Amino acid sequence: MIRFSTIALLYLILSPCSSFGQDFGSQCETRNASEYLYKEHPELRPENNAAYQKLERAIKQGHLRRNDEKFIIPVVFHIIHDNGPENIPDERIYEAVDILNEDFNFKNLDRFEIVDEFEGIAANIGIEFRIARKNARGNCELGIIRKESKATNNGNWDAPLNVKAVSYWPRDKYLNIWIVAKSDGGNGSGWAYLPSQVEDRPTVDGIVMSARYIGHSLKGTDQASFNRVLTHEVGHFLNLRHIWGPGENGEQDQCDEDDGVDDTPNTNGFTGCDTGRLSCGSLDNNQNYMEYTRCPRMFTNGQKERMLVTLMSDVSDRNKLWQEENLIATGVIGEASECDVVTGLRGDLLENPFKLSIYPNPSNKRFDLTFSLEKREKVTIQIQDVNGRTIHSVVNSVWYNAGEHHLPNIDLSDMNAGLYFLNVIVDEVRSVNRLILQ
Numbered sequence: 549m550i551r552f553s554t555i556a557l558l559y560l561i562l563s564p565c566s567s568f569g570q571d572f573g574s575q576c577e578t579r580n581a582s583e584y585l586y587k588e589h590p591e592l593r594p595e596n597n598a599a600y601q602k603l604e605r606a607i608k609q610g611h612l613r614r615n616d617e618k619f620i621i622p623v624v625f626h627i628i629h630d631n632g633p634e635n636i637p638d639e640r641i642y643e644a645v646d647i648l649n650e651d652f653n654f655k656n657l658d659r660f661e662i663v664d665e666f667e668g669i670a671a672n673i674g675i676e677f678r679i680a681r682k683n684a685r686g687n688c689e690l691g692i693i694r695k696e697s698k699a700t701n702n703g704n705w706d707a708p709l710n711v712k713a714v715s716y717w718p719r720d721k722y723l724n725i726w727i728v729a730k731s732d733g734g735n736g737s738g739w740a741y742l743p744s745q746v747e748d749r750p751t752v753d754g755i756v757m758s759a760r761y762i763g764h765s766l767k768g769t770d771q772a773s774f775n776r777v778l779t780h781e782v783g784h785f786l787n788l789r790h791i792w793g794p795g796e797n798g799e800q801d802q803c804d805e806d807d808g809v810d811d812t813p814n815t816n817g818f819t820g821c822d823t824g825r826l827s828c829g830s831l832d833n834n835q836n837y838m839e840y841t842r843c844p845r846m847f848t849n850g851q852k853e854r855m856l857v858t859l860m861s862d863v864s865d866r867n868k869l870w871q872e873e874n875l876i877a878t879g880v881i882g883e884a885s886e887c888d889v890v891t892g893l894r895g896d897l898l899e900n901p902f903k904l905s906i907y908p909n910p911s912n913k914r915f916d917l918t919f920s921l922e923k924r925e926k927v928t929i930q931i932q933d934v935n936g937r938t939i940h941s942v943v944n945s946v947w948y949n950a951g952e953h954h955l956p957n958i959d960l961s962d963m964n965a966g967l968y969f970l971n972v973i974v975d976e977v978r979s980v981n982r983l984i985l986q
């Protein structure tokens with residue numbers, strides 16, 4: 549115990565991110581989830597697991613390339629909350645999707661900080677994540693679901709209340725991401741099963757995330773990089789392991805253990821941001837998303853290959869997600885306007901609940917907005933593109949009194965011409981309106 553405290557104290561002193569050890573737990577609980585799973589289900593251990601071996605064989609063979617065509621994956625976020633701060637606003641979800649799309653398309657601005665030694669193998673994965681606009685019954689429903697449940701306090705694999713049973717959409721159509729207060733009942737950030745661990749357990753397939761790691765809630769803090777944990781967890785969802793191998797981060801003697809990726813140098817695992825660190829006789833790829841460091845910047849070409857092979861495989865239905873028919877069925881491509889009246893939250897409000905008028909519409913990027921409230925309310929008005937990404941905020945959580953309100957001359961002259969959706973969000977009601985800029 550004394551020894552542990554000394555090490556912990558030393559860590560806090562040496563870590564560039566001193567509050568990490570106090571406020572936040574480990575970066576990812578996937579290893580603990582695996583250990584527990586293998587104890588309960590020894591048949592799922594890699595050596596006994598046919599799905600695991602099938603994927604490894606496919607990875608060795610390499611996949612049939614689709615000419616670098618982009619993969620699109622429909623995503624559903626289940627916000628399981630107990631009316632606490634874990635009931636995060638939609639904006640944070642859109643931020644999280646933006647971050648994922650930057651990281652998986654090599655558009656993250658910090659890619660320019662990748663050290664020379666790894667610049668040449670930093671990969672553009674070519675996967676785009678889109679929030680679903682239709683549910684599994686084919687009805688218009690935004691893939692941001694809110695459910696009240698005490699399960700939010702422990703999203704752990706062995707918790708008495710199963711967060712995944714509170715809300716779930718079929719995994720052959722959607723990547724399920726559950727947002728909770730505590731992903732592991734403690735200070736954990738998030739976790740996901742590997743595809744080979746859930747082939748026969750579809751309803752637990754997906755990612756559990758603590759809400760404070762979603763979007764830019766930590767912007768400007770030492771923990772700002774923690775918004776990349778979701779990138780790390782999607783890596784697990786697509787069959788990536790930690791780059792140090794199956795053991796615990798930072799354990800010694802892991803230089804012989806491997807992550808099944810050829811171009812990631814062996815390492816013992818690390819948590820700081822030392823990009824000059826050599827733990828196994830070669831430079832560590834400490835900027836890799838599958839490390840635990842505070843400066844994640846990249847996946848490698850080898851990790852890309854592993855993820856794309858997994859996406860092409862029928863193990864755990866990964867190859868069904870990106871099929872065109874599924875993208876149409878989930879509303880992420882094609883006639884998005886079909887679902888522009890009301891998306892989610894309260895699907896029965898087909899009338900115009902705030903008597904909203906946009907004039908003129910179409911406009912030459914300048915227009916007036918009028919809306920009415922029956923009582924004093926907190927209003928958010930935002931503009932999304934056809935993929936559901938928020939690209940402009942007109943007002944954000946501003947109180948307005950009862951009555952009619954006029955917002956003149958809204959200027960969007962810096963936006964491209966095209967079809968957008970103007971969302972008025974009041975309490976739990978969202979009114980979505982078509983906005984055409986010429």
Ligand SMILES: [Zn+2]
Pocket residue numbers: 575576577578579780784790
């Ligand atoms: Zn992990």
